[in-house]
Amino acid sequence: TNSTESIPIRLNKELAPCRQVLDDLESHDEAWPFLLAVNTKQFPTYRKVIRNPMDLQTIGKRLSQNEYKSRDEFVSDVRLIFDNCETFNEDNSPVGKAGHTLRLFFETRWADLTSGK
Numbered sequence: 001t002n003s004t005e006s007i008p009i010r011l012n013k014e015l016a017p018c019r020q021v022l023d024d025l026e027s028h029d030e031a032w033p034f035l036l037a038v039n040t041k042q043f044p045t046y047r048k049v050i051r052n053p054m055d056l057q058t059i060g061k062r063l064s065q066n067e068y069k070s071r072d073e074f075v076s077d078v079r080l081i082f083d084n085c086e087t088f089n090e091d092n093s094p095v096g097k098a099g100h101t102l103r104l105f106f107e108t109r110w111a112d113l114t115s116g117k
């Protein structure tokens with residue numbers, strides 16, 4: 001119900017599924033493009049095209065620093081990674097394919113951890 005969703009993430013013990021799914025993402029074979037922020041020296045146009053960069057290391061820092069007020073804020077940052085990836089990469093490129101694969105893995109794992117439990 002929405003009665004618990006607005007309670008701060010740490011009070012409502014929603015931190016556990018966030019930490020779990022982040023660990024699962026970081027250890028996935030297709031996570032290599034998303035572990036760290038995109039290197040803007042290697043991709044000089046990136047910051048012009050992608051206004052809100054996001055990566056798994058940044059999410060981990062925010063989680064550890066209690067910067068997420070709800071699980072929905074956490075989920076939004078994860079989905080931002082994949083939306084940015086679709087903007088900047090062709091679907092059939094190595095990075096583009098990794099993004100589609102990891103997005104499906106995330107949505108499936110997140111549903112298992114938070115709804116069908």
Ligand SMILES: Cn1cc(C(=O)NCCN2CCCC2)ccc1=O
Nearest residue numbers: 032033034038043084085088089095
């Ligand atoms: C998210 N994203 C990532 C890349 C990428 O190539 N990352 C480099 C990954 N390297 C692998 C070993 C060292 C670093 C390109 C475009 C993009 O949107």
